[in-house]
Amino acid sequence: MTIDIHSISKIYEERAVVNELSLSVRSGEIVALLGGNGAGKTTLLKMLSGIVAPTMGKIVINGLDFNSGRLQIVRNMGFLTRGMSLYDRFSVYENLEILGRLRDIPRPILKIKIEKMAYELEMESFLFRSYSKLSSGQKQRSLIASTLLHDPEIIILDEVTAELDVISSNYIMELLRRERGRGKTIIFSTHIVSEAEYCGDRLAILDKGSLIAFDSADSLKKEMNALNLTAGFINLVRNYREAA
Numbered sequence: 001m002t003i004d005i006h007s008i009s010k011i012y013e014e015r016a017v018v019n020e021l022s023l024s025v026r027s028g029e030i031v032a033l034l035g036g037n038g039a040g041k042t043t044l045l046k047m048l049s050g051i052v053a054p055t056m057g058k059i060v061i062n063g064l065d066f067n068s069g070r071l072q073i074v075r076n077m078g079f080l081t082r083g084m085s086l087y088d089r090f091s092v093y094e095n096l097e098i099l100g101r102l103r104d105i106p107r108p109i110l111k112i113k114i115e116k117m118a119y120e121l122e123m124e125s126f127l128f129r130s131y132s133k134l135s136s137g138q139k140q141r142s143l144i145a146s147t148l149l150h151d152p153e154i155i156i157l158d159e160v161t162a163e164l165d166v167i168s169s170n171y172i173m174e175l176l177r178r179e180r181g182r183g184k185t186i187i188f189s190t191h192i193v194s195e196a197e198y199c200g201d202r203l204a205i206l207d208k209g210s211l212i213a214f215d216s217a218d219s220l221k222k223e224m225n226a227l228n229l230t231a232g233f234i235n236l237v238r239n240y241r242e243a244a
Contacts, residue, residue, distance in 0.1 A: 032200030
């Protein structure tokens with residue numbers, strides 16, 4: 001499914017958190033949103049998921065205007081941002097079972113889906129453990145399983161590797177690459193340059209609510225004349241702020 005963002009802005013208290021931003025995401029592509037704190041990544045993803053309405057502009061998903069096709073679009077979307085949680089007193093399996101029933105997934109199919117997610121995210125060792133007793137990495141993998149349980153065509157993840165160790169982060173990055181191989185359209189935000197470079201087909205670099213670069217990692221390095229993407233990213237943001 002394609003995503004087309006047309007000049008969207010979000011204004012809070014007369015301040016543009018996202019400022020006339022436009023970009024297009026191809027079907028079956030991973031786009032990494034890269035930027036520091038306050039760049040506008042979370043607000044942009046919340047607008048894409050329908051949680052927050054743009055002040056101006058429009059979002060078109062697979063040719064369908066978000067406002068007119070909201071229900072159909074959201075059904076085909078999985079969204080995860082910081083602050084989300086599962087029920088502490090239930091096991092991971094029970095949580096996923098509850099979510100699956102809410103989405104009307106037939107019980108036999110639901111069981112297969114849960115087992116598949118447990119295998120792909122290496123959750124078998126804690127699948128029947130209470131959510132409250134999991135480590136931060138295990139909780140995050142459980143949340144991602146809940147996000148992908150209904151097999152959404154569009155996957156939107158906001159800073160999902162923040163505060164995770166390298167091993168837990170790697171589980172998630174590898175899963176995203178596998179989902180792309182299945183034709184899923186994925187947007188994820190990060191402030192970690194290496195994650196964006198490893199997983200993103202194209203990188204959208206944001207600063208102060210504006211899109212300041214959008215291309216593949218290799219192309220960006222060439223354009224910025226940088227030996228590595230980290231150095232190029234720092235210089236790009238610095239130059240943008242000096243010119244503003």
